[in-house]
Amino acid sequence: MPAQTSHNPPPVTPDPGPDALRADARENRERILRAAREAYALHGIDVPISAIARRAGVGVATLYRRFPTRTSLITEAFTEQLAECAGALDEALEDPDPWRGFCTVLRKVCAMQAADRGFTHAFLARFPGDTAYAGERDRAEEGLALLVRRAKEAGALRPDFDVSDVVLTLLANNGVANGAGPEAAAASRRLVGYLLESFRAGPATGPLPPPAGLELDRLGGTG
Amino acid sequence: MPAQTSHNPPPVTPDPGPDALRADARENRERILRAAREAYALHGIDVPISAIARRAGVGVATLYRRFPTRTSLITEAFTEQLAECAGALDEALEDPDPWRGFCTVLRKVCAMQAADRGFTHAFLARFPGDTAYAGERDRAEEGLALLVRRAKEAGALRPDFDVSDVVLTLLANNGVANGAGPEAAAASRRLVGYLLESFRAGPATGPLPPPAGLELDRLGGTG
DNA sequence: CGGTAAACGGACGACCCCCTCCATTTAGCC
DNA sequence: GGCTAAATGGAGGGGGTCGTCCGTTTACCG
Incomplete structure (x- = not known):
């Protein structure tokens, strides 16, 4: 992790937070989380990202933009x-x-x-x-x-x-x-x-x- | 599994058995099993077949001919x-x-x-x-x-x-x-x-x- | 020593997953 | 209604494993 330049009051939230999102984006975010929870519960944590995206009815890119890493998705879910x-x-x-x-x-x-x-x-x-x-x-x-x-x-x-x-x-x-x-x-x-x-x-x-x-x-x- | 044609005295051993093998083949068979045991112990059962073959110093084809399925290798190992x-x-x-x-x-x-x-x-x-x-x-x-x-x-x-x-x-x-x-x-x-x-x-x-x-x-x- | 069949191993096509890029669509505001 | 930036989704390159094919090598027997 590169050192941060000394100051950044809000600790640089990698996730913009559900609130700052456009309405459709927030909706999709929820769908992704729901789909992730379902998929994880059913198949364990190793389900392909693409399967979660499909289940959520969104494209992979959408999922990746909202949750850049697998961990961030799991964390939220x-x-x-x-x-x-x-x-x-x-x-x-x-x-x-x-x-x-x-x-x-x-x-x-x-x-x-x-x-x-x-x-x-x-x-x-x-x-x-x-x-x-x-x-x-x-x-x-x-x-x-x-x-x-x-x-x-x-x-x-x-x-x-x-x-x-x-x-x-x-x-x-x-x-x-x-x-x-x-x-x-x-x-x-x-x-x-x-x-x-x-x-x-x-x-x-x-x-x-x-x-x-x-x-x-x-x-x-x-x- | 296709039905067998009524008779086959030795139950069609999928593994020819170590004995019927040529000397070099038997040697390789042992090496594969040794490598498999090591790899499984270290990394669990999900190690790639190719990794086992490499560790054994044989080609993948050799491994596959001797152990057609993953299960058969595990069984023997x-x-x-x-x-x-x-x-x-x-x-x-x-x-x-x-x-x-x-x-x-x-x-x-x-x-x-x-x-x-x-x-x-x-x-x-x-x-x-x-x-x-x-x-x-x-x-x-x-x-x-x-x-x-x-x-x-x-x-x-x-x-x-x-x-x-x-x-x-x-x-x-x-x-x-x-x-x-x-x-x-x-x-x-x-x-x-x-x-x-x-x-x-x-x-x-x-x-x-x-x-x-x-x-x-x-x-x-x-x- | 020579021939043959067994054994070999690397290359290869198929499949799957990861993650990014980009042309297109859409929400929100004036 | 029209504009703009946000949001979208699918295609595609990269990496990895699987399992097979086939030209080459090697053991064994006569």
Whole structure:
């Protein structure tokens, strides 16, 4: 990334923003996002750009002008769902029972993963140089850490649980979501059921293999 | 597949078999398989055929003549590892402690998954029309079912464990193996640690979401 | 040593996806 | 209604993989 010339008050939005667009352009922008969400949910994040354009009823050029990079499209397409995740975390933090909050947020995010094949990738993908998610993600990590600490202090979450185990859960769930086909939802629920039982503090168990130190921003679809 | 003309004593081996080959051809065949295993382990199952050929030091045509379909190459390349899995299961069945056997086989297979990016795909991929694995797989399913039953009867495995939960475990582990990059091995160990704790029979826990009824032959890399 | 069939490998056409360019259409304003 | 800049869409060059064809090389046998 070339250095910027010292000053630029609005951080040079690569996306002009939906508001500054002409009416027909804004309409098309929405159609593209809708089509992208549908396509991603159905076929995963690898659908050709041209397929999304076709589904949206626009030309490829239109799509490319609005979303110059694949990442920018994905970012926009999943903003809503990511906000939903953030909301779930906020709710969990407000729950007087941190363990219940912990369970709820994990169940919810995993269910979303299982329902939408593209969501996982959007969720786990790192967006190099893209600051749109960075703040959101940092906030999520903080909130998660807080929730985990509280749940431990309440004696409900096992003490050797590591925050990175949340990522572990998401990755595992991703594997199930991608591999289990039509049974993905049921399989995901069952996996999360097993894991939550294991995460719950209980009578002393043997030592666990050490945490893998996974971080949200070090992960990608295929490593 | 066109109907066959009623009789063909040797079931028309698409692979002439390593033995009937000329010396140089057999040599090349081995080189191809070695290269395929390396490439799959490093880059997953999607490496271009040409890359494997190059790595093996042969032309594409040679590879294609020996292994007409991608599947046939994968099948051959992972035969050894699959045999190792089968061996692990056999050992587990011989273990006087079925729970220990169960843990060992799950740990071993998951470790293999984590170590070799291609192995999972080979392991889970369905091979339509390919009978090479069918017998092996049926035997594995039987053995697994037996192991699970014994472990339950020994009171070590929770009664509501379902055989399909083994597949669930493999899918989850696959997600971790594919997504955790360099930490895949550690992350996989930790996941399996959590799951095995959960699988272990213990003080009554709440009801689990129902099993997803996953079967080995209904799974594929991306469903 | 010589002949033959097996084996080889590179080149090639078909296909798909990415992304840009440009001639044409259209919305919004006077 | 007419003008202008924004917006559009499809064609096309570039890159990559697949799988086959065919002229050349090589192992094996007599």
